[in-house]
Amino acid sequence: xxxxxxxxxxxxxxxxxxxxxxxxxxxxxxxxxxxxxxxxxxxxxxxxxxxxxxxxxxxxxxxxxxxxxxxxxxxxxxxxxxxxxx
Numbered sequence: 001x002x003x004x005x006x007x008x009x010x011x012x013x014x015x016x017x018x019x020x021x022x023x024x025x026x027x028x029x030x031x032x033x034x035x036x037x038x039x040x041x042x043x044x045x046x047x048x049x050x051x052x053x054x055x056x057x058x059x060x061x062x063x064x065x066x067x068x069x070x071x072x073x074x075x076x077x078x079x080x081x082x083x084x085x086x
Contacts, residue, residue: 005026007020010033013040014040014043015036015040016036019032020033
């Protein structure tokens with residue numbers, strides 16, 4: 001039962017079932033799984049960096065948009081009906 005739990009958790013982490021199966025069938029040689037886990041960790045770290053970069057870009061774009069949407073004095077104002085001036 002412990003093996004099933006281990007296999008399930010490793011596949012949930014993104015490790016291919018073929019890699020897990022190969023490591024479980026080998027006699028004491030878990031190097032394949034260690035390498036696959038290291039590749040997975042690198043991939044997840046790279047994905048986290050990309051998400052962080054995209055988050056920073058979105059924050060910068062939102063700041064620029066807020067600046068553009070800020071009301072500016074004198075832009076698109078209708079003339080005052082009393083004076084005829086803005």
